[in-house]
Amino acid sequence: MHPEQDDFESVRCLLALKRHEVPPPGFFDAFPDAVRARIRAGRTRPVIPWWQRLFRPAQWRPALAGACAVAVGGVVVWHAGFGQTARLPMYPSLARGEQASAPNHLTPLHAMSSVTGLGDAELASSVANSSMRPVVGAPPPSWLFTPGAGMRGVTRPAAAYVRPTAMVVTGLQSSASAPSTSTNLP
Amino acid sequence: MAATLNESPPADAAPTPEDRLLVSRAQAGDLEAYDALIRRYQERIYATIYHMTSNHEDAADLAQETFVKAHRALKTFKGDSSFFTWIYRIAVNKTINFLKQRRHRGQMSLNDLDFNAEHDPDIVALISERTPHREVKLRELQERLNAAMQQLSDEHRMVVTLHDIQGLRHEQIGELMNCNVGTVRSRLYYARQQLQAYLADWIE
Numbered sequence: 001m002h003p004e005q006d007d008f009e010s011v012r013c014l015l016a017l018k019r020h021e022v023p024p025p026g027f028f029d030a031f032p033d034a035v036r037a038r039i040r041a042g043r044t045r046p047v048i049p050w051w052q053r054l055f056r057p058a059q060w061r062p063a064l065a066g067a068c069a070v071a072v073g074g075v076v077v078w079h080a081g082f083g084q085t086a087r088l089p090m091y092p093s094l095a096r097g098e099q100a101s102a103p104n105h106l107t108p109l110h111a112m113s114s115v116t117g118l119g120d121a122e123l124a125s126s127v128a129n130s131s132m133r134p135v136v137g138a139p140p141p142s143w144l145f146t147p148g149a150g151m152r153g154v155t156r157p158a159a160a161y162v163r164p165t166a167m168v169v170t171g172l173q174s175s176a177s178a179p180s181t182s183t184n185l186p
Numbered sequence: 187m188a189a190t191l192n193e194s195p196p197a198d199a200a201p202t203p204e205d206r207l208l209v210s211r212a213q214a215g216d217l218e219a220y221d222a223l224i225r226r227y228q229e230r231i232y233a234t235i236y237h238m239t240s241n242h243e244d245a246a247d248l249a250q251e252t253f254v255k256a257h258r259a260l261k262t263f264k265g266d267s268s269f270f271t272w273i274y275r276i277a278v279n280k281t282i283n284f285l286k287q288r289r290h291r292g293q294m295s296l297n298d299l300d301f302n303a304e305h306d307p308d309i310v311a312l313i314s315e316r317t318p319h320r321e322v323k324l325r326e327l328q329e330r331l332n333a334a335m336q337q338l339s340d341e342h343r344m345v346v347t348l349h350d351i352q353g354l355r356h357e358q359i360g361e362l363m364n365c366n367v368g369t370v371r372s373r374l375y376y377a378r379q380q381l382q383a384y385l386a387d388w389i390e
Contacts, residue, residue, distance in 0.1 A: 008378040010389040013308035014331055015350045015381075018237055020303035021296065021328065027246070031232070032224045035253040036217065042254060 205269045213260050220260075224253055227270060230352065231277045237347040238281045238340070240332040241295040248284055252277040271361060278344065278362050285340045294332055299324060327388060334384035342377035349374055 205226075211219035231252055236245035256273045263272055303309060303324060335343055344363065348354040349370075354362075356370045363370070382389060 011378050011381050012350055014385060016306055016308045017303060017328060017331060018351045020299045022300045023242055023297050028228055031228050032221050035224055035250050038250055038254045039257050
């Protein structure tokens with residue numbers, strides 16, 4: 001390709017017309033002043049608040065702004081509809097603001113006491129001891145690691161099942177001598 | 187006074203002593219010196235941007251931005267190239283960035299033709315062969331020419347603008363557009379070919 005040997009003389013003649021296009025009269029006389037004004041304005045550029053900068057993209061991207069509005073609206077509608085059920089008061093008394101705590105018969109300690117038959121004091125002592133001597137310190141049940149037992153080792157005989165009371169109390173009170181069955185309830 | 191765009195000083199990349207003096211004064215904070223630099227190059231900068239955008243308002247705005255940005259960066263100007271080349275490069279980059287951001291082709295806002303257009307021998311030869319209504323046809327030709335220019339890619343239009351309209355050399359254009367002379371020649375050839383096809387009814 002030899003660009004200089006091309007035959008584009010007519011195109012070049014036509015392009016000569018572009019050189020005769022002139023801006024409005026006085027444009028170049030005022031141009032330096034306009035530049036100087038912009039330079040000065042740049043030096044004292046006002047600080048744009050963060051909320052205006054935040055919403056600036058929305059001005060030139062209406063689709064993005066619309067999508068955001070739909071998303072926010074959806075979250076609000078969902079919260080108003082489904083969120084109401086989650087906010088229903090569990091205890092009417094709490095909802096009314098009469099008492100700041102749950103009823104006594106529903107506390108964990110009282111529930112455990114009703115199951116085990118122990119008094120609150122004894123139970124509290126057991127719980128306190130359990131934190132000092134964790135269950136993991138107890139020896140593993142003998143049937144758990146029986147070679148060749150497979151899943152049969154997990155499936156304990158009916159006699160191995162004891163009442164939860166025995167589990168809780170013995171497992172917490174004397175971990176060293178805890179029965180092998182007590183710590184492996186499901 | 188309406189200055190014609192073809193009355194700009196010749197495109198010379200060599201730094202002149204006058205430029206050096208004005209630049210050093212402007213770097214020291216002398217706004218009057220920078221004012222003189224603006225007056226010296228405003229027509230060429232504006233014309234380049236105008237021929238690229240075919241829109242007077244965009245060209246005026248971008249030309250102002252070019253000089254504002256140059257003023258802000260004046261401290262970094264080391265004088266390795268001429269001030270002319272340096273500010274031209276700012277204008278070229280700014281214009282190409284602007285055109286890339288402008289997704290759709292903008293509305294043309296064409297300047298008027300000066301009085302000399304009717305007497306330009308090249309133009310007269312083209313017009314007189316086709317119509318006795320010279321003025322009407324000149325305006326029509328101007329619109330067709332600008333529309334054809336807008337059909338070119340930004341890079342091709344820039345090469346045509348700088349070479350065929352502004353009169354810059356291939357080497358200068360390569361320096362401004364960060365490409366080699368071969369690329370400049372190739373782009374120029376392709377752009378002229380495209381223009382010839384778009385303006386076939388005016389040329390054939």
